[in-house]
Amino acid sequence: xxxxxxxxxxxxxxxxxxxxxxxxxxxxxxxxxxxxxxxxxxxxxxxxxxxxxxxxxxxxxxxxxxxxxxxxxxxxxxxxxxxxxxxxxxxxxxxxxxxxxxxxxxxxxxxxxxxxxxxxxxxxxxxxxxxxxxxxxxxxxxxxxxxxxxxxxxxxxxxxxxxxxxxxxxxxxxxxxxxxxxxxxxxxxxxxxxxxxxxxxxxxxxxxxxxxxxxxxxxxxxxxxxxxxxxxxxxxxxxxxxxxxxxxxxxxxxxxxxxxxxxxxxxxxxxxxxxxxxxxxxxxxxxxxxxxxxxxxxxxxxxxxxxxxxxxxxxxxxxxxxxxxxxxxxxxxxxxxxxxxxxxxxxxxxxxx
Numbered sequence: 001x002x003x004x005x006x007x008x009x010x011x012x013x014x015x016x017x018x019x020x021x022x023x024x025x026x027x028x029x030x031x032x033x034x035x036x037x038x039x040x041x042x043x044x045x046x047x048x049x050x051x052x053x054x055x056x057x058x059x060x061x062x063x064x065x066x067x068x069x070x071x072x073x074x075x076x077x078x079x080x081x082x083x084x085x086x087x088x089x090x091x092x093x094x095x096x097x098x099x100x101x102x103x104x105x106x107x108x109x110x111x112x113x114x115x116x117x118x119x120x121x122x123x124x125x126x127x128x129x130x131x132x133x134x135x136x137x138x139x140x141x142x143x144x145x146x147x148x149x150x151x152x153x154x155x156x157x158x159x160x161x162x163x164x165x166x167x168x169x170x171x172x173x174x175x176x177x178x179x180x181x182x183x184x185x186x187x188x189x190x191x192x193x194x195x196x197x198x199x200x201x202x203x204x205x206x207x208x209x210x211x212x213x214x215x216x217x218x219x220x221x222x223x224x225x226x227x228x229x230x231x232x233x234x235x236x237x238x239x240x241x242x243x244x245x246x247x248x249x250x251x252x253x254x255x256x257x258x259x260x261x262x263x264x265x266x267x268x269x270x271x272x273x274x275x276x277x278x279x280x281x282x283x284x285x286x287x288x289x290x291x292x293x294x295x296x297x298x299x300x301x302x303x304x305x306x307x308x309x310x311x312x313x314x315x316x317x318x319x320x321x322x323x324x325x326x327x328x329x330x331x332x333x334x335x336x337x338x339x340x341x342x343x344x345x346x347x348x349x350x351x352x353x
Contacts, residue, residue: 004213004334005203014199017333020340022243025157026325027198029318030190032160035148037183040168043145047123049174051095053080054088054122055166056113060155060242061101063235064127064163068099068170070227071313074282076175086112088120096122099169101162103147103155105131108352125169127162143169154340156242159235159321160190167314179314186314193322208323211275211304212330215240218273221264222250225291226282228308229253232320233277239328243339246331254290267299274300277324279308279316 007013014023053072055065065082072080081089086109092098098117102110105128114136117124126137129149137144145165147158155162164183170176195201197208204210220240224233230252237250251260268274276291295303306323308316332339 002213004216005209007334008199008209008212008330009202011199014333017336018329018339020152020338022157022329022332022339023199023326025153026322026329027194029160029322029325030187030194032148032158033164033183033187033190036161036164037168037180039147040145040165041180043143043165045125045143045145045169045172047097047125047143047173050078050097050123052078052091053097053099053170053173053175054092054117055080055082055099055101056088056110056117057082057101058084058107058109060158060238061103061107061110061162063159063231063238064101064166065099066231066234067163067317068166070231071167071176072170073227075177076170078175080170080175083113085109088113088116092117092120092122094121096120097169097173097175098122098124099127099166100124100133101127101166102131102133103129103149103158103162105129105133105135107133111136127165127169145169152340154242154342156239159325160187182312182314185312186318189311189315189318190322193319197322197326207306208326209330211306211323211327212334214304215273215275215327215331216334218271220246220248220273220275221260221268222248222275222277223253223256223260224250224277224279225253225287226279226308228282228313228317228320229277229279231317232279232308232324233275235321236275236277236324236328239324240331242342242345243328244332244335245337246335254284254287257290257294261294261298264298264300274298274303276303276305277308277320278305279320281308281310281316282313
């Protein structure tokens with residue numbers, strides 16, 4: 001057993017290395033999804049079908065917009081766009097559904113975007129635990145889904161608390177098909193993944209621990225296939241950034257075959273590790289061939305691979321995000337880094353407040 005595996009399989013050392021309980025947060029994603037569904041169903045979200053949907057959110061909250069964009073890709077009758085910043089596109093107006101998502105409710109960029117959207121006549125739906133965004137929504141009689149925010153929970157650990165209401169708002173406007181059964185099935189899938197990837201499962205039987213050790217002291221290069229795989233690749237990058245405090249390169253397939261592959265020309269070598277997050281059900285029929293060609297050209301015969309499997313879109317996403325979140329947290333612990341604090345981000349926010 002390697003030193004890394006010994007650490008990840010030692011219950012007491014693992015708990016000491018994760019004092020704020022990020023692994024517990026990751027493992028509770030299924031309950032998050034169920035609770036978020038109840039909160040969304042209790043809110044008055046029904047509205048007219050918009051001409052366009054824009055989701056404004058940053059960081060761990062903004063991932064919900066990426067998910068909605070991916071889900072809407074093959075089904076939505078109107079364009080769906082995720083915006084991450086203070087400003088909205090010029091086309092935002094009376095026909096726009098603006099879904100604003102901020103876990104704290106105090107994200108400066110998102111609040112700025114909401115003010116701009118309201119001034120332009122957009123219909124706003126807010127998703128937050130409280131804060132200025134919730135106050136603004138109440139003051140403007142805009143729909144609000146209030147999400148749970150237990151003490152110490154970080155926005156990145158609230159993925160399913162946020163994305164379920166965001167998607168529910170789109171469903172209520174006729175942009176997505178009914179989601180209740182998908183959400184409940186996804187919650188069950190999250191529970192199953194947590195049981196397979198939790199700390200009690202030893203490294204030799206735990207794909208997330210194995211992946212974390214393979215990424216240790218390397219630059220992860222993450223490719224995702226299909227719309228959901230691309231979201232998962234971004235998710236692994238940002239989770240590794242915030243939890244493990246490491247840089248990661250991520251890209252979507254097949255676009256990666258037109259540029260990103262050149263960064264690995266000659267093979268990844270000892271300093272990089274290739275990760276493939278595949279949503280085969282969402283791939284183009286040629287994507288498998290494209291991936292095989294890229295691996296052969298690079299001489300890579302053993303990348304880290306995680307498959308989304310079968311089922312509805314949210315179920316497949318659940319399998320991928322459980323893997324990304326457990327892997328990034330184990331990588332932090334293997335590096336000797338507390339996965340929860342984000343001191344540099346906190347300093348930047350304080351400087352801008």
